Amino acid sequence: xxxxxxxxxxxxxxKRKIKCDETWPACLNCQKNGKSCPGPPARHTFRDLGxxxxxxxxxxIATGVVIAPxxxxxxHLTQLTEKFAENGSVVHKFxxxxxxxxxxxxxxxxxxxxxxxxxxxxxxxxxxxxRHQQLARALIAAITTGTTGHxxxxxxxxxxxxxxxxGHNAALDAAVTVLVNVHTLLIRKKAAAEIVxxxxxxxxxxxxQTCLEDPQQGMSANTLCASVLLGLVEAFxxxxxxxxxxxxxxxxxxxxxxxxxxxxxxxxxxxxxxxxRGGIIITCMYxxxxxxxxxxxxxxxxxxxxGLGFDDCLHTDLMQYFAELPGIFNDLKELDNQYAFxxxxxxxxxxxxxEDIYKPLSNASQSLQFPADHLEFLDDVQPIDSPxxxxxxxxxxxxxxxRLAILYKIQSLKDNLRSLGDHMDRKLANGTAVLELPSIExxxxxxxxxxxxxxxxxxxxxxxxxVQILTSKVxxxxxxxxxxxxxxxxxxxxxxxxxxxxxxxxxxxxRPIGAFHTxxxxxxxxxxxxxxxxxxxxxxxxxxxxxxxxxxxxxxDDVVANMASALAGGGPDREFTNVRVSEHAR
Numbered sequence: 001x002x003x004x005x006x007x008x009x010x011x012x013x014x015k016r017k018i019k020c021d022e023t024w025p026a027c028l029n030c031q032k033n034g035k036s037c038p039g040p041p042a043r044h045t046f047r048d049l050g051x052x053x054x055x056x057x058x059x060x061i062a063t064g065v066v067i068a069p070x071x072x073x074x075x076h077l078t079q080l081t082e083k084f085a086e087n088g089s090v091v092h093k094f095x096x097x098x099x100x101x102x103x104x105x106x107x108x109x110x111x112x113x114x115x116x117x118x119x120x121x122x123x124x125x126x127x128x129x130x131r132h133q134q135l136a137r138a139l140i141a142a143i144t145t146g147t148t149g150h151x152x153x154x155x156x157x158x159x160x161x162x163x164x165x166x167g168h169n170a171a172l173d174a175a176v177t178v179l180v181n182v183h184t185l186l187i188r189k190k191a192a193a194e195i196v197x198x199x200x201x202x203x204x205x206x207x208x209q210t211c212l213e214d215p216q217q218g219m220s221a222n223t224l225c226a227s228v229l230l231g232l233v234e235a236f237x238x239x240x241x242x243x244x245x246x247x248x249x250x251x252x253x254x255x256x257x258x259x260x261x262x263x264x265x266x267x268x269x270x271x272x273x274x275x276x277r278g279g280i281i282i283t284c285m286y287x288x289x290x291x292x293x294x295x296x297x298x299x300x301x302x303x304x305x306x307g308l309g310f311d312d313c314l315h316t317d318l319m320q321y322f323a324e325l326p327g328i329f330n331d332l333k334e335l336d337n338q339y340a341f342x343x344x345x346x347x348x349x350x351x352x353x354x355e356d357i358y359k360p361l362s363n364a365s366q367s368l369q370f371p372a373d374h375l376e377f378l379d380d381v382q383p384i385d386s387p388x389x390x391x392x393x394x395x396x397x398x399x400x401x402x403r404l405a406i407l408y409k410i411q412s413l414k415d416n417l418r419s420l421g422d423h424m425d426r427k428l429a430n431g432t433a434v435l436e437l438p439s440i441e442x443x444x445x446x447x448x449x450x451x452x453x454x455x456x457x458x459x460x461x462x463x464x465x466x467v468q469i470l471t472s473k474v475x476x477x478x479x480x481x482x483x484x485x486x487x488x489x490x491x492x493x494x495x496x497x498x499x500x501x502x503x504x505x506x507x508x509x510x511r512p513i514g515a516f517h518t519x520x521x522x523x524x525x526x527x528x529x530x531x532x533x534x535x536x537x538x539x540x541x542x543x544x545x546x547x548x549x550x551x552x553x554x555x556x557d558d559v560v561a562n563m564a565s566a567l568a569g570g571g572p573d574r575e576f577t578n579v580r581v582s583e584h585a586r
Contacts, residue, residue, distance in 0.1 A: 011038045132167035139163050139176050142183045149510040150187055154455050155232070158271035162225060169222035171211040174204035175229040182236050186512070189549070196237050204230060212255075219259055221269050227252040228276055235516060238548035246286065249279035256280075257292045261301040273302060277319050278463065282520065284326035286566055288333045294323040314423055315460050321416050322467050324409070328474060329569030331406045338402075403478070410475050417468055424464055433457045440505065445533045446498070449505040455514055458506050462521035465496045469524050473568050490528070497525035501533060504540055515544050524567060526560045 009020025010027050012035055020027050022040070030037035081093040129137070140163050143152045152159055166173055178200040208226050211217040231248035256264070256273065264273050277293060284291040293302040303320040305313045427433040434457065439449045452458040472489045479486045500521045507515040522537050529537065534557070541555040 008040060011041065130167075132173065135173065135176055135180070136163035136166050138180045139166075142180050146183075146187050148455075149513050149515075150183070151513070152183065152232075154513060156271050156275045158225070158268055158275060161268050161271075162229075165222055165225070169211065169217060169220065169226065171204070171208040171217070171226035172222045172229075174200075174207040175226040175233075178204045179229050179233050179236075182233050186236055186548075196233060201233070219255075219263070221263070221266075221272070224252060224255050224259075224269070225272060227255060228272060231279065236512065238512065238545060238550045246279070246283050249276065250283040250287075252276055253280035253283060253292075261298050264301050270301075270304075277302060278322070281319070281323050281326060282567075285329060285569065288326070288329045288569055290327040290330045291323045294320075294327055311457070314420065315456070317416075317420055318460060318464050318467070321413060321420065322463065324413050325467065325470060325474075325569075328406060328409055328413070331402075331409070332474070332477075332569060335399075335402050335406065407478050410471065410478070413471055414475065417464075417471060420464070421468070424461065428461075433461070436502070445530070445536050446501045446504065448502060450499075450502040452503075452506055455510060458503055458510075458514065459517045462500060462503055462517045465500050466521045466524045468496050469493050469528070470568055493528040497528040500525040501529065501537070508540070508543075511544060511547055518544065519563075520567065523560050523563050527564055 009022055010030065013020035013027060013029055016029075018029060020029060024037075024039055026037035026039075029035075078095045079093070080095055143159060145151070162172070162176060166176060178197065181197055181200055204226075208223070208230065211220075211223045211226070217223055227248055231245055231252065234245035234248060253276070256276075264270055280293060281291050292298055299320070302323075303316050305316050308316065432453075434450045434452045436448050436450055439446055441449075450458075450461075452461070472493050476486050476489050479489075503521070504518075507518055518541060522541060526534055526537055538555050538557065538560065541560075545551075545553065545555070
């Protein structure tokens with residue numbers, strides 16, 4: 001009966017259902033009847049459970065019923081400790097206790113299946129990921145984490161290959177560490193001063209320089225990638241005093257030039273080169289030196305269109321034409337230095353000493369109308385390789401001959417941009433690349449805004465329009481004062497500047513990555529905008545600084561004008577490189 005205590009008498013008394021006086025070793029009842037008293041019942045019952053631990057017999061144990069003595073069912077076994085030895089053995093400590101008074105709960109029905117999972121032990125647990133594996137996971141997450149303006153996946157296919165390369169190059173590991181840290185803090189809206197950890201950044205710079213001085217690591221693709229990623233760190237941090245974005249980009253370009261085009265045949269290095277072309281060209285423009293990407297040995301590698309779609313081919317042609325501008329700036333600089341006594345200081349011709357070169361330009365400009373996108377007046381200029389220019393001009397007028405050579409480079413570039421513009425304008429007109437809608441910004445001086453299908457198209461069009469303006473500015477240096485062609489070119493630049501301004505809403509919506517191009521395109525367009533639009537541009541550029549919480553640098557009319565002059569080949573030469581490769585690494 002439930003709740004009745006169990007007898008502790010001998011087995012014979014219990015079988016006869018009589019009270020046992022429990023006098024041991026033999027009770028009185030057994031002594032009177034001449035029976036051999038079995039003594040008190042055992043407090044514990046031991047059974048062989050070997051079959052239960054046997055995998056082959058697990059099924060039979062699962063469905064079988066094990067009957068224990070009634071007194072054993074009143075005991076409760078509690079595990080106290082579990083210790084694992086180095087040899088894999090396990091030591092358990094148990095406590096046997098009574099269940100206590102009260103009704104016993106019905107034991108739950110055993111499931112028809114038995115878990116065959118082995119007991120947990122240290123040598124069966126999954127090993128902790130290494131530091132490089134953790135860094136790779138963090139980078140993979142950062143590539144796709146955040147809003148549209150924070151996703152590093154837009155940088156191209158090469159960024160997705162970086163996680164697999166971690167753990168083999170100290171400079172790459174250090175660069176990825178600081179990049180992931182910057183990306184995380186940027187999403188958390190930290191101030192610009194807090195975005196870049198000085199400790200991580202300085203360590204990455206020192207590690208990069210150490211790898212550059214190593215004969216093997218210095219010329220590796222991983223070291224090059226580290227330099228490119230440090231440039232992205234600076235780009236994320238935003239424009240500010242001491243920004244080293246161009247330093248890292250220039251350093252990566254210098255390293256590419258030292259490695260030679262033969263190092264850029266595999267997919268990873270080719271994608272790094274494709275991504276870094278624009279930055280390399282801009283640094284060469286500031287330095288006023290020819291861009292090595294435009295040289296014959298590099299041209300087929302840097303601007304290879306094998307396997308590319310139509311849009312990517314247009315982008316590649318654009319970058320190839322863009323790469324010619326630094327060479328023109330370099331020619332103008334050398335000409336100015338070589339013939340300083342003939343130069344007027346403004347890069348314009350002196351009427352008295354340059355009458356022969358003025359005449360064909362002036363005659364042509366008087367007889368033609370000048371629509372904004374055509375410069376047919378240059379067709380009447382005699383080619384530099386003609387007998388006249390070779391035998392007469394080159395002999396009698398070396399200064400004039402040199403400037404004619406530069407003039408025809410500019411004319412050729414302008415013609416190529418005009419042909420490329422036919423395709424670009426067609427995509428704008430048919431709506432395949434962009435949708436033009438009324439501006440949503442209140443009191444905006446720009447009535448309509450462009451909304452592009454993707455980030456790459458937006459940056460490509462801004463780059464294309466910027467190159468058009470810069471080419472026209474260089475061409476205007478060769479024209480006489482008050483020439484109608486100058487007014488035609490200025491009108492063209494004003495029209496293009498308006499196109500650039502229409503991209504602001506898209507740039508702001510995809511900030512900060514989607515607004516990286518504004519430092520080039522809006523600065524170039526500034527000169528050809530009305531005063532109210534110029535103020536609007538400065539406010540917009542400073543609003544991007546506010547978004548990135550940059551307070552040590554502000555845009556102003558003077559800052560924009562100075563930068564625009566430098567982008568057009570004016571001002572002193574600059575040098576951007578952080579690469580000092582040892583002689584052994586060359």
